[in-house]
Amino acid sequence: MKMSRKNPEKLIDEKDVRLDGRGLNELRPIKIEVGILGNADGSAYIEQGKNKILAAVYGPRETHPKHLALPDRALLRCRYHMAPFSVDERKSPAPSRREIELSKVIKESLEPAVFTEYYPRTSIDTFIEVLQADGGTRCASITVASLALADAGIPMRSLVAACAAGKVDGRLVLDLTDLEDKGGEADLPLAWIPNLNAITLLQMDGSLTIDEFEKTLNMAVEGCKQIYGLQKETLKAKYITVKEEVEE
Amino acid sequence: MSPTVRVKQKQIAQLVSLGKRLDGRGLTDYREIQLDMGVAGRAEGSARVRLGKTEVMVGTKIELGEPFPDVPNEGVLTVNAELVPLASPTFEPGPPNEDSIELARVVDRGIRESKAIALEKLCVEPGKKVFVVFVDVYVLNHDGNLIDASALAALAALINTKMPKYKVEEGEIKVKSGYDPLPMRNYPIAVTFAKINDNIIVDPWLEEEQVMDARITITTDKDGKICAVQKGGYGCFTTQRILEAAKIAREKAQELRKLVVKG
DSSP, X not given: OOOOOOOOSOSBOTTSOBTTSOOTTOOOOEEEEESOOSSSSEEEEEEETTEEEEEEEEEEEEOSSXXXXXXXXXXXXXXXXXXXXXXXXXXOSXXXXXXXXXXXXXXXXXXXXXXXGGSTTEEEEEEEEEEEOOSOHHHHHHHHHHHHHHHTTOOBXXXXXXXXXXXXXXXXXXXXXXXXXXXXXXXXXXXXXXXXXXXXXXXXXXXXXXXXXXXHHHHHHHXXXXXXXXXXXXXXXXXXXXXXXXXX | OOHHHHHHHXXXXXXXXXXXOTTSOOTTOXXXXXXXXXXXXXXXXXXXXXXXXXXXEEEEEEEEEOOOTTOTTSOEEEEEEEEOGGGOTTOOSSSOOHHHHHHHHHHHHHHHHTTOBOGGGGEEETTTEEEEEEXXXXXXXXXXXXXXXXXXXXXXXXXXXXXXXXXXXXXXXXXXXXXXXXXXXXXXEEEEEEEXXXXXXXXXXXXXXXXXXXXXXXXXXXXXXXXXXXXXSSOOBOHHHHHHHHHHHHHHHXXXXXXXXXX
């Protein structure tokens, strides 16, 4: 049930402090785990602020239906899906147009990082479930899905990190919450592959001058750099535990 | 990638690196654009855009409906796109696929985020009755760059749209004779680029789309502000290329806008 909540008039105060106490250029607290699901070939979980998102990877495996198989590379498929209870008003479990579009752009943002040519005729299926949503879920989904791919042992050129930046109350800010996205002037989600210095997802809605657009773009890339650091740490930590277990 | 496409890719990429294109255009040239308005008599507004051989028709319908609970005083905008099977051997009948949904949503984002339609003027009875504007994009021939053709046709159709006059009498809505134009206040124009090797080209046609690494659509409003961006395809962009594209998009949009907005 949607409780009638009064939206605050100001999302950022005079001292550039946001509603959740963050500065303009600050990410929400992020917690990432990898290898948490039993059946999946690879899996990962992320909490970014109030977002809670699970990702699982199955594959490379035989492609079904068969006619979709590609002769020269693996078929990377992606499903972004929101749990009915992930938002205030129940979301119908049937895929919405938004989810279909996001599945497409997420897939396109991950594909440049994956060596799909190593596994012709197979499919690599990525499933993303948003359990709790609070703005910026497509970016957090990319961050977590690329870790699930890595956890599945799929050869990749790099991890993919994603982060949004935007304009709220006339100021440029990093990593918008749902409230900031809805009440703000612009939102620009971006995915970035560090060692190729390549942008693989870019969307924007709202209103920005070209100058603001450039600054927001750079801000989002800086956010991605921080997230990339966290991704690397998480993967390393996992393999240190694996190593310890083996040595025992 | 089929062998013919691979051969073409080499040829197209070589030409592009020399600043040329297979069809003789410059890298930032559009194909010839032909625009006709009022092509569907039963629609409240309509337009057909021919962009080279790409052909898109857009019809608008206006109906009374309920507003969204979070914006009780505003009319509703709905954009849908159909990749009609007669338009291409690759289009199949059936429910909308991810390509048609993406097309509709990119067109929608441009109109919505630039606040092109004064939706607050479409409210009849707050919280109860508002006008719903349906924008239906109908692709009739696919020869590349459906986004720009569809966005242009959608904008033209909206400008062409007539609203029925009405009055509210004792809580009942009565339609009067005569029409008003749909209240518009902005004119968003989408400009799409394809990236081939490390070059960007404007308005890719089908053969260029088949060999491109990625595409990016930048929609700018009448004040030159960016109101929507969508990257598509499996490739990637550098920041530098994106900013370059944004500047070209703003210039190109001004040229295109003159086709639909008179004066």
